[in-house]
Amino acid sequence: MANPGRLAALIRGWIRAEAGMSRILLATLVALLTFTAALFGGFLHATNVADELTQANERRLVENQLDVMMRSLVAAESIQLTWDDAIRAAGGQGFAWNPAWADMYIGQFLTTKVSADELFLVTPQGELMRAWHEGRPASPAAFAPLATQTRRALAEMGANHAPQHGAAGARTLADTAWPQDARGRPLPRWTAGLTDYRGRPAVMTVISILPDTDYGLLRRTPNHVVALRYLDGAMLGEFAGQVMLGDMRYSRSAPQQGRRNSVALSAPDGQVLGFLSWQPNEVGPLLRRRTLPLLAGYLCFFVVVLVLGSLLVRSAFKVARELAASEAQAQHHALHDPMLGLPNRTHLLQRLAATLTEVSGGKGSGTNGSGAHDLLGKQVQVAYFDLDHFKAINESLGHHVGDDLLVQAVARLRERMQPGDLLGRLASDEFVLMRRTDTGREGADALGAELMAIFAEPFKVFGHSIPVTASCGISWAPEQAQDAKALLRNADIALFRAKQRGRARYRRFTRDMDATIRWRQDMEIELRRAISMNALSMVYQPIVHVGDGSISSFEALVRWTHRDRGEIGPGIFVPVAEQCGLMPQLGDWVLRKVFADSQAFGTAEISVNLSPLQLVARDFLPNLKALIREERVDPTRFTFEITEGVLLDRSERVMQLLNELQDMGFRIALDDFGTGYSSLAYLRTFQFDRIKIDRSFVQGIETDIDAQSILRAIVALGRTLRMKVVAEGVETQHQQQLVDAAGCQYVQGHFYWRALNYEQVIALLATDRVRNLRVAV
Secondary structure: OOOHHHHHHHHHHHHHHHHHHHHHHHHHHHHHHHHHHHHHHHHHHHHHHHHHHHHHHHHHHHHHHHHHHHHHHHHHHHHHHEOHHHHHHOOOOOOOOOHHHHHHHHHHHHHHHHOOOEEEEEOOOOOEEEEEEOOEEOOHHHHHHHHHHHHHHHHHHHHOOOOOOOOOEEEEOOOOEEEEOOOOOEOOOEEEEEEEEOOEEEEEEEEEOEOOOOHHHOOOOOOEEEEEEEOOHHHHHHHHHHHOOEEEEEEOOOOOOOOOEEEEEEOOOOOEEEEEEEEOOOOHHHHHHHHHHHHHHHHHOOOHHHHHHHHHHHHHHHHHHHHHHHHHHHHHHHHEOOOOOOEOHHHHHHHHHHHHHHHOOOOOOOOOOHHHHOOOOOEEEEEEEEEOOHHHHHHHHOHHHHHHHHHHHHHHHHHHOOOOOEEEEOOOOEEEEEEEEOOOHHHHHHHHHHHHHHOOOOEEEOOEEEOOOEEEEEEEEOOOOOOHHHHHHHHHHHHHHHHHOOOOOEEEOOOHHHHHHHHHHHHHHHHHHHHHOOOEEEEEEEEEEOOOOOEEEEEEEEEEEEOOOEEEOHHHHHHHHHHOOOHHHHHHHHHHHHHHHHOOOOOOEEEEEOOHHHHOOOOHHHHHHHHHHHHOOOHHHEEEEEOHHHHOOOOHHHHHHHHHHHHHOOEEEEEEEOOOOOHHHHHHHOOOOEEEEOHHHOOOOOOOHHHHHHHHHHHHHHHHOOOEEEEEOOOOHHHHHHHHHOOOOEEEOOOOOOOEOHHHHHHHHHOOOHHHOOOOO
């Protein structure tokens, strides 16, 4: 029998050993749980800190991008407002104040260039001279909410200098000392900030108007332009794309604490105008989803602690690299075109300014070593070019075709680029190529010929063989300009001249091109005066029925006889009206005159040409209906002739307008048929009453068998679609016979009648011998 004392001692030993092991296990479990909790808590804290740092970086990125955006607006405005003509026409320097010039080149042109919503021309004291809303003159009352802020900004701008370079000195004017650079060029004074305009947040810029070549024009403190661009949905969408942040919104009050990040928008005086908020990029949840399985495995396998720590370190480094890459990508997008990856306007101007400094031996020209000295004395060529009729290609074949066409064009350009060249994209199909050459004019000719050769071969896009040409303007510095903005402006003027000369060519900038611009300004002023003073006239060319030679209708044509310049053809003044925004007024004058003259024409039908700009004007239909009631005319007597330019976008609004005109009783004719990209497509889009064959198909038809075949095909097509066909430009009997043989129903041309004035039409309609009068009057 066992000793009871020894048995009790053994039992107590077992209990103590089990208790010790339990204590060890408990201590180990507590240590594991504590370490795991500390590790998990530290991990959660790290992810929260990562989210906080990410959101802080996003806020800094948004604030920096707001500053970049405002500086970009100032840079874009400065290009247009640093101009000799601007300082002459804007008043304040002893020259006559020119409101018409300001309406065109400040109100309209500057609105288009910088997408400004409100513009104001003010004196140095802050007094309003002119106001524009969306490019049109506005009531002076629109300036009242900004008057105090503008005066304060003008008073504080004395300490502000050029946006890119410091002032080298000051020039003494009649009322102030104005900063200037080392070459004596006046530097712009400006300010930019956020403001509240009638309850809407907006970017407000104030910038001075300065001369670009004749610095002597600056005699006293110049007038300034105040520009507003609203922080609306479109601008916020563009801004969000630049900083790569989603769901960008504006609100008056601070967003509730939650899952949205935000920055306060403050005016220069510190007033909070509202808040920009967006959906932040959260890295914490992503890290937790990736790492939690590893943490769960750690509870079972203590040895995984070291592996887990390694994964956490690598994950942290990965997040840092992703944040750095995201910031670098945002910076890249701020300076490059997102579709083609080319430098944008801001980047291009920066590089161009730096290159001009290098070639002129300015500050920083030797920072790149001995190679920088090789640039001294060289000319910097700037070729400003775009694709001819790109919008027509884009709309007729599709935007995907247009995008691929741009990609192929850029690929060809890159193949021909030389070391040191810079290719940038300014707009949809507008590009700039910068090249350094040893000579000015010869280098420009070589560059222009090379660019034209690039577009000599057609492009193959999605099975389409598309012949594309380009128009180009070239200027070079320092021979023709001293800074990047002036150089780019000169190239833009030369591009405009190339388009005037028929496109598919390049033009070098010359000083007389500025004179051409002034000629266009004078022509615009005189045309505006001619319309207001009823100095234009209408003539009417008969449209003849081929079968019996009788007159079926008349086409109304506008004429302008200037008291000094003599007869000015429509081919000259109509494009001027379209380019300067006078087309709605000119078209209204034509309709009013034709409706009034038609009262004496009995039941004769009259065709009237409609400009695309006139038709799409918002007040076209209301004005037309009011004119019909006022003149008491029958719409069924009139045919509106439109070109395919009206239908380029095939928008629902254009189709609705044309259908409503037909419902009112007007007939619709497609003019200049066969000369555009998509004439056949338009016949499917809309049921025209009449198509007019362009005179280019009739001229030379006597010896051109192909033209005769095309003419017969067009006539057959018109008959199949139940449309009357009119052939324009019939000038000889042989042409008349060929047109008749092709089956054309109606003709128009000097073989039958020249255009008749009002009295001649009255006399013609009064005779019963109309069918026998076959000799041109």
